[in-house]
Amino acid sequence: xxxxxxxxxxxxxxxxxxxxxxxxxxxxxxxxxxxxxxxxxxxxxxxxxxxxxxxxxxxxxxxxxxxxxxxxxxxxxxxxxxxxxxxxxxxxxxxxxxxxxxxxxxxxxxxxx
Amino acid sequence: xxxxxxxxxxxxxxxxxxxxxxxxxxxxxxxxxxxxxxxxxxxxxxxxxxxxxxxxxxxxxxxxxxxxxxxxxxxxxxxxxxxxxxxxxxxxxxxxxxxxxxxxxxxxxxxxxxx
Numbered sequence: 001x002x003x004x005x006x007x008x009x010x011x012x013x014x015x016x017x018x019x020x021x022x023x024x025x026x027x028x029x030x031x032x033x034x035x036x037x038x039x040x041x042x043x044x045x046x047x048x049x050x051x052x053x054x055x056x057x058x059x060x061x062x063x064x065x066x067x068x069x070x071x072x073x074x075x076x077x078x079x080x081x082x083x084x085x086x087x088x089x090x091x092x093x094x095x096x097x098x099x100x101x102x103x104x105x106x107x108x109x110x111x112x113x
Numbered sequence: 114x115x116x117x118x119x120x121x122x123x124x125x126x127x128x129x130x131x132x133x134x135x136x137x138x139x140x141x142x143x144x145x146x147x148x149x150x151x152x153x154x155x156x157x158x159x160x161x162x163x164x165x166x167x168x169x170x171x172x173x174x175x176x177x178x179x180x181x182x183x184x185x186x187x188x189x190x191x192x193x194x195x196x197x198x199x200x201x202x203x204x205x206x207x208x209x210x211x212x213x214x215x216x217x218x219x220x221x222x223x224x225x226x227x228x
């Protein structure tokens with residue numbers, strides 16, 4: 001079945017460090033891919049998305065490229081800030097059924113000043 | 114602009130008790146859903162609805178009931194709470210199911226503990 005695998009956390013970085021959070025997926029067909037972010041005490045918010053192979057989603061300095069050949073959608077940011085501390089979730093939806101949005105387990109990121 | 118509102122924020126139940134988690138949205142969204150979030154498990158879909166009067170099961174529906182009598186409200190009922198239902202519950206909505214450009218809007222969650 002469809003699934004998403006994220007790198008285990010927690011990830012701890014110093015401010016201005018480079019961030020990579022790995023995400024790989026298993027799905028038939030051509031899924032759409034998402035990154036959601038959850039700040040402490042809040043619900044999830046959509047960070048970025050990509051709907052077809054080689055698309056690059058970007059927002060708030062974060063980027064992720066849909067790589068069909070490696071079934072990956074790794075999240076990157078060149079210089080993290082303390083305010084980026086949150087839990088990041090990779091997710092996919094196959095076809096057009098948002099009701100079947102599959103989430104990864106989440107990766108906790110802590111950024112120290 | 115309230116968005117998705119969940120109540121209560123926290124709840125403690127004893128095994129066997131029943132309760133309803135409330136979810137309301139003021140964005141005229143057709144699609145509403147319930148997820149549970151457990152440590153190391155990510156989010157798992159419990160039930161969802163594509164419009165008033167229509168509901169369907171997600172990945173983990175057992176022990177939960179839902180109904181959708183209005184567009185705005187989508188309550189989640191626990192008929193007989195069990196310790197395995199201790200979790201954080203999130204309600205989420207979007208304009209139309211299946212619209213990739215219509216992202217899910219999440220509430221701030223209900224933290225439920227069953228003793």
